[in-house]
Amino acid sequence: MNIVRRTVEIDASTDARLTEMAAERGQDVAAVLAEAVALLDSVVDLAGPDFAEDRRRLDEFLNSRTAAPLNSVKVWVASWDTDEETAPSIPRQDSE
CATH class of the missing domain: 1.10.1220 (Arc Repressor Mutant)
Structure with a gap:
């Protein structure tokens, strides 16, 4: 050494x-x-942090307006490491 x-x-x-x-x-x-x-x-x-990757993902969202609903993501994350772990939310078009 x-x-x-x-x-x-x-x-x-x-x-x-x-x-x-x-x-x-x-x-x-x-x-x-x-x-x-x-x-x-x-x-x-x-x-x-990788700001370029963050910017790319934000731009992708702004163009597509596709994302998983926050409440669905919260339910999914809360289910981690439990016997009732749920599948991740399917991204969908934002209504705004």
């Missing part, structure tokens, strides 16, 4: 929590930070 020394400035409460977490795990603070960075990397897209 190639070790790089880096100095970071953190507040006292964060330092205390890092120290506590390291002690709980029997690790040093560097190992806790490495795990935290790996976890952050797995759940956060640091590249940010």
Whole structure:
């Protein structure tokens, strides 16, 4: 493993929590930070949102006025991970 020394400035409460977490795990603070960075990397897209894709989808909706009704989507999402999971809503033409 190639070790790089880096100095970071953190507040006292964060330092205390890092120290506590390291002690709980029997690790040093560097190992806790490495795990935290790996976890952050797995759940956060640091590249940010894809505005071009968002714009393309909005333009597609504005042209077609086809979308799934919000209440149907809410029912579908609420059914996830239940024994009565429903099928996704079928997009339809908006009446506006």
